[in-house]
Structures are given as structure tokens and as C-alpha cells.
Amino acid sequence: MTDRSAFPRRREALAMLAAAALPSAAHAAERRVATVDWSVLETLLALGAAPVAAPELLQFREVAVEPAVPNTITDLGLRGTVNFELLLLSRPELIYSSSFYVSSEPRLARIAPVERFSIYAPGRPPYEPAAAMMRSIGARLGRSEEAERYIADTEAEFAGLRERLKPHAVRPVIPINLGDTRHFRVFGADSMFGEVLKRLGLANAWTEATSYSAMAPVGIEALARMPDAWIALIPPVPPGALDVLAGSTFWNALPSVRAERVLQLASINPFGGLPAARRFARLLGEALPAERGHG
Structure with a gap:
């Protein structure tokens, strides 16, 4: 005689396996992140969380060189005057900015919520703020382990x-x-x-x-x-x-x-x-x- 009580448990186990095979909600969300700042772009790429859009990608490849920039990222043009139409078409759910782009934030906020980081400030060493930014982004995008590993x-x-x-x-x-x-x-x-x-x-x-x-x-x-x-x-x-x-x-x-x-x-x-x-x-x-x- 078949024990039908085992079926729910089997279905639950299969559901858990299927869920594990899919990207987490946080990892899916990170694909809809955009940034107007190169230090954030570096950090996202280092975490394996490429944004949907970022500025001056050709120049970034020449100046920053690494991490490598995938061709799937939309180039928003100049950092100081990003193409807001392209940014809107990229449908970001979150836009990362920095203290260098405060003047652009009102327009950015019309497209998606904006989170700002401040790494560089007069008289303050930037290493710890950069590490804190990586931890914050890692936590926000479900990549805390990747962030801690990179810092270590x-x-x-x-x-x-x-x-x-x-x-x-x-x-x-x-x-x-x-x-x-x-x-x-x-x-x-x-x-x-x-x-x-x-x-x-x-x-x-x-x-x-x-x-x-x-x-x-x-x-x-x-x-x-x-x-x-x-x-x-x-x-x-x-x-x-x-x-x-x-x-x-x-x-x-x-x-x-x-x-x-x-x-x-x-x-x-x-x-x-x-x-x-x-x-x-x-x-x-x-x-x-x-x-x-x-x-």
C-alpha cells in the first residue's frame, strides 16, 4: 500500500530544489541596477553584479581597465551629463550615485530610487568608505558573501x-x-x-x-x-x-x-x-x- 502522506513531502522537496536552481530575488533585482559613478561600477562588476546601465564605458575600459565590462551594459554617455532617456529605457529599479553627482539626483530620482555613496572627501582616506560601499551594495543585492570574500x-x-x-x-x-x-x-x-x-x-x-x-x-x-x-x-x-x-x-x-x-x-x-x-x-x-x- 502506498503511503500518500509522502507525496506532500516529495512535492515540497522538489519545490525546494527548483527554487534553489533559480536566481534569488535579490540576484534577479541586481540586474536592474544602474549607476552614474565609476567607483560603483567597479564595485558592481567585482561582485559579479553587472548593472543594466553605466556611463562612459569606452573610457572606463581605457582608464579603469578592470574589472572587465560586459557588452550587455547600456552606455549612458558622459558621467556629468548622462543620457536620461537611455537610463529610463534601461528600466532600473535602483540607481547608485556618489557625492560627485548630487546635482543630478533630482532627475535620477524621477526614474528610480537613488542611493548615494561618499568615498572621497577632503582629508579623509577613502579605503574604508570604499569597503563599506562594497558591503552595502553586497547586502542590498544579496551578495554579502561575495563582498566579504573580495574584501578579505x-x-x-x-x-x-x-x-x-x-x-x-x-x-x-x-x-x-x-x-x-x-x-x-x-x-x-x-x-x-x-x-x-x-x-x-x-x-x-x-x-x-x-x-x-x-x-x-x-x-x-x-x-x-x-x-x-x-x-x-x-x-x-x-x-x-x-x-x-x-x-x-x-x-x-x-x-x-x-x-x-x-x-x-x-x-x-x-x-x-x-x-x-x-x-x-x-x-x-x-x-x-x-x-x-x-x-
């Missing part, structure tokens, strides 16, 4: 690099963008670059105040005040600038240049989140010569 992996990567770069702790690093052959933008303690240097056990040669991470323009002669520093050149570099500097008597007389302590890094988003922090740490670690800790 970031800390582990930094710890490994910090140990390997101990010989370089005797010299500071000055991270800069060249504005032209006579001026540069420098990143201070309240920048992601400055924060990463600290977490790698390296000193930032620039100890003066900055505003929202950087100061510009700074005359190239200021580099003479930091004769022991490694100069970390971060793109973009003006066309022809390096050729001009190569023939400049003043540039070649700088102690760091004369000692061949100039590092040319690949492009990094200077106002990014944890993915940008990890990229800078990795590129810097690769650029500093292992055999010349006291070079």
Missing part, C-alpha cells in the same frame, strides 16, 4: 605585497599624473593611491594637504624637494610629454630621474573603489624592482 582577498593581497616590498620602505613614493611637461597632479594621503601606499608599508612623499585626493597644478620643480622618492607616473600622459622630458636638462637633473627611480604604471582609475586600489597595489609591486630594494 584584497587584504590578503596587500599583506603579501607589504611583506615583499619591505626593502622599499626606506624610500617614499610620489604618485602623480603629468598635466604637461612643467606641471603635475599629485595624490595625497586622502587619495586611494596614498591609502594603498600606507597599507603596503610605503610612505607617500607628498605630505602637504590636498583637496579631494589631489592637488594640481604643481610645478615640476617641486620634485626636487623629494630627492629620495620613487616617482610613480600614472596615465594619462599628454602626447609627446615623455619625449620632451627625456630631452629636458632640468628633468634629467632631478635626483630621482638621475637615479632611474621613475616608474611608469599602466592606467588606473584615480577615484575608484577597491578594484582600483588592488590594481594600483599590483602594478606598483610589479614596477618596483625586486633586486633594488635600496635603489
Whole structure:
């Protein structure tokens, strides 16, 4: 005789298996998230939660480089003046913004609820706010485990690099963008670059105040005040600038240049989140010569 009381239990078990095979409601919802900020875009991609729309994707691929941007994301145009029609057509259920785009929020809010993050603020290191943003987004989209794993992996990567770069702790690093052959933008303690240097056990040669991470323009002669520093050149570099500097008597007389302590890094988003922090740490670690800790 068949025990019919087993049927409900069997149906419940099958229902549970079917539910497990489907995306969770939170994971489905994240596919309808949009952002107007690159640091949020980095974070979403790092969590495996690609937004439906984001701005300046071609430029992001060139400047931020990573994480990779899938072709399914709608490009909203310029960050400062996003295409609101395309954003509306993307049907986001949630729009992530940042303190850089407060003026756009009234228009954004007509399309979908807006959540804003503030990573960069004068005088405040951005690493912990970036980690908090990742945790918040992870919790909102049902990806808390992914967020915690990414943060833990970031800390582990930094710890490994910090140990390997101990010989370089005797010299500071000055991270800069060249504005032209006579001026540069420098990143201070309240920048992601400055924060990463600290977490790698390296000193930032620039100890003066900055505003929202950087100061510009700074005359190239200021580099003479930091004769022991490694100069970390971060793109973009003006066309022809390096050729001009190569023939400049003043540039070649700088102690760091004369000692061949100039590092040319690949492009990094200077106002990014944890993915940008990890990229800078990795590129810097690769650029500093292992055999010349006291070079």
C-alpha cells in the first residue's frame, strides 16, 4: 500500500530544489541596477553584479581597465551629463550615485530610487568608505558573501605585497599624473593611491594637504624637494610629454630621474573603489624592482 502522506513531502522537496536552481530575488533585482559613478561600477562588476546601465564605458575600459565590462551594459554617455532617456529605457529599479553627482539626483530620482555613496572627501582616506560601499551594495543585492570574500582577498593581497616590498620602505613614493611637461597632479594621503601606499608599508612623499585626493597644478620643480622618492607616473600622459622630458636638462637633473627611480604604471582609475586600489597595489609591486630594494 502506498503511503500518500509522502507525496506532500516529495512535492515540497522538489519545490525546494527548483527554487534553489533559480536566481534569488535579490540576484534577479541586481540586474536592474544602474549607476552614474565609476567607483560603483567597479564595485558592481567585482561582485559579479553587472548593472543594466553605466556611463562612459569606452573610457572606463581605457582608464579603469578592470574589472572587465560586459557588452550587455547600456552606455549612458558622459558621467556629468548622462543620457536620461537611455537610463529610463534601461528600466532600473535602483540607481547608485556618489557625492560627485548630487546635482543630478533630482532627475535620477524621477526614474528610480537613488542611493548615494561618499568615498572621497577632503582629508579623509577613502579605503574604508570604499569597503563599506562594497558591503552595502553586497547586502542590498544579496551578495554579502561575495563582498566579504573580495574584501578579505584584497587584504590578503596587500599583506603579501607589504611583506615583499619591505626593502622599499626606506624610500617614499610620489604618485602623480603629468598635466604637461612643467606641471603635475599629485595624490595625497586622502587619495586611494596614498591609502594603498600606507597599507603596503610605503610612505607617500607628498605630505602637504590636498583637496579631494589631489592637488594640481604643481610645478615640476617641486620634485626636487623629494630627492629620495620613487616617482610613480600614472596615465594619462599628454602626447609627446615623455619625449620632451627625456630631452629636458632640468628633468634629467632631478635626483630621482638621475637615479632611474621613475616608474611608469599602466592606467588606473584615480577615484575608484577597491578594484582600483588592488590594481594600483599590483602594478606598483610589479614596477618596483625586486633586486633594488635600496635603489
